[in-house]
Amino acid sequence: MSRITPTLLSLCALAVPFAFAAATQSPAAPTPANQASGETMKAVRIHAYGKAEVLVYEDVPKPVAKAKQVLVRVRAAGVNPVDWKIRGGLFGGELPGPMILGFDIAGVVESVGEGVEGWKKGDEVFALQPLSRGGGYAEFAVTDASALARKPAKADFAHTAALPVAALTAWQGLFDTAKLEQGQSVLIHAGAGGVGHFAVQLAHHKGARVFATASAANLAFLKELGADVAIDYKAQKFEDVAKDVDVVLDSIGGETQQRSFGVLKKGGILVSIVGQPDVKLAKEKGVRAGGILVKPDGKVLGELAALIDAGKLVPHVSAIVPLAEARKAHELSESGHTKGKIVLEVSRAESGAERK
Numbered sequence: 001m002s003r004i005t006p007t008l009l010s011l012c013a014l015a016v017p018f019a020f021a022a023a024t025q026s027p028a029a030p031t032p033a034n035q036a037s038g039e040t041m042k043a044v045r046i047h048a049y050g051k052a053e054v055l056v057y058e059d060v061p062k063p064v065a066k067a068k069q070v071l072v073r074v075r076a077a078g079v080n081p082v083d084w085k086i087r088g089g090l091f092g093g094e095l096p097g098p099m100i101l102g103f104d105i106a107g108v109v110e111s112v113g114e115g116v117e118g119w120k121k122g123d124e125v126f127a128l129q130p131l132s133r134g135g136g137y138a139e140f141a142v143t144d145a146s147a148l149a150r151k152p153a154k155a156d157f158a159h160t161a162a163l164p165v166a167a168l169t170a171w172q173g174l175f176d177t178a179k180l181e182q183g184q185s186v187l188i189h190a191g192a193g194g195v196g197h198f199a200v201q202l203a204h205h206k207g208a209r210v211f212a213t214a215s216a217a218n219l220a221f222l223k224e225l226g227a228d229v230a231i232d233y234k235a236q237k238f239e240d241v242a243k244d245v246d247v248v249l250d251s252i253g254g255e256t257q258q259r260s261f262g263v264l265k266k267g268g269i270l271v272s273i274v275g276q277p278d279v280k281l282a283k284e285k286g287v288r289a290g291g292i293l294v295k296p297d298g299k300v301l302g303e304l305a306a307l308i309d310a311g312k313l314v315p316h317v318s319a320i321v322p323l324a325e326a327r328k329a330h331e332l333s334e335s336g337h338t339k340g341k342i343v344l345e346v347s348r349a350e351s352g353a354e355r356k
């Protein structure tokens, strides 16, 4: 069983997703039952927590799909901050064994388990893997049939793999939790990042007035995404610009979160994706606050794919890195200044952005 130390708990309290337990239960390696094929595949695993050097490209057992599961030949896998947070041991707990990271997969159905309907070999798909499974940094990954959606026709595998964690987080934060409506206003922190660049587009498409923060170099990007007001968080106080908004989507936490309560109108809501927000402070200010942890949702992924095909949502991929160079992808992500997404290319058939 995972062990969570008090030190790590306090470290994580503010800066990392609060659904700590879910992450620490992450055996992210296939369960024994999923390893029955006897074949091997290439994957990137960690055998210990540490810096990017602990990512090892190696041969591992190829998994098989159990009942209600699908085996996907992975073409591309998204990279998210949670990947290097787990790798770095930030969630604490004992590493339960060699672990394959990666929660965003895009690829082609290889085989289906018993009781799976609606999916067949050759279907082009994508999915969010639960934190308890991971498995995306590999040639093959097992996923729950209910988590799958059809790949958008207008996006290649790399751009499709950019979607699951980041776009579902934006959707679940803005719509499922904050219930953002047309005509309302929203402040989106880190609007140029993975979650933020989808959130700005989705809120704009909904018909909301969008305030978004980024550094000076990304202000034009925010405007292209549909932000009405782009705020340089290094040069301006966002609270001097955004006032009386209905919703704040917070992916920064700390002081930024404390100050964000002041920009909400009475009854407005702050949704944090980086920890449980200060509900007591929110109450004192007459606003609401809640934290979310993204969860798989094949149906909403299908709606996101439809928006892409309609030209209303565009994933921005700033770097495509070969699977074998996952260390480089982690180092890029850990810089904290990713524009859009970083994606691992698992097979070579397609590419959609400049390699770095």
Ligand SMILES: NC(=O)c1ccc[n+]([C@@H]2O[C@H](COP(=O)([O-])OP(=O)(O)OC[C@H]3O[C@@H](n4cnc5c(N)ncnc54)[C@H](OP(=O)(O)O)[C@@H]3O)[C@@H](O)[C@H]2O)c1
Binding pocket: 015, 016, 017, 018, 080, 081, 082, 165, 166, 169, 189, 190, 191, 192, 193, 194, 195, 196, 213, 214, 215, 216, 217, 218, 233, 251, 252, 256, 272, 273, 274, 275, 292, 293, 294, 333, 336, 337, 338, 339, 340
């Ligand atoms: N709870 C959940 O389910 C969930 C899901 C997804 C992500 N998360 C968490 O949410 C956070 C963001 O994830 P992400 O994938 O969007 O990260 P990301 O892509 O790495 O975010 C990078 C962006 O953050 C911006 N940024 C950095 N400091 C900023 C500041 N003080 N104010 C405004 N923007 C700032 C950078 O813009 P500049 O380069 O212009 O500075 C950059 O574009 C991470 O901590 C991640 O672990 C949680």
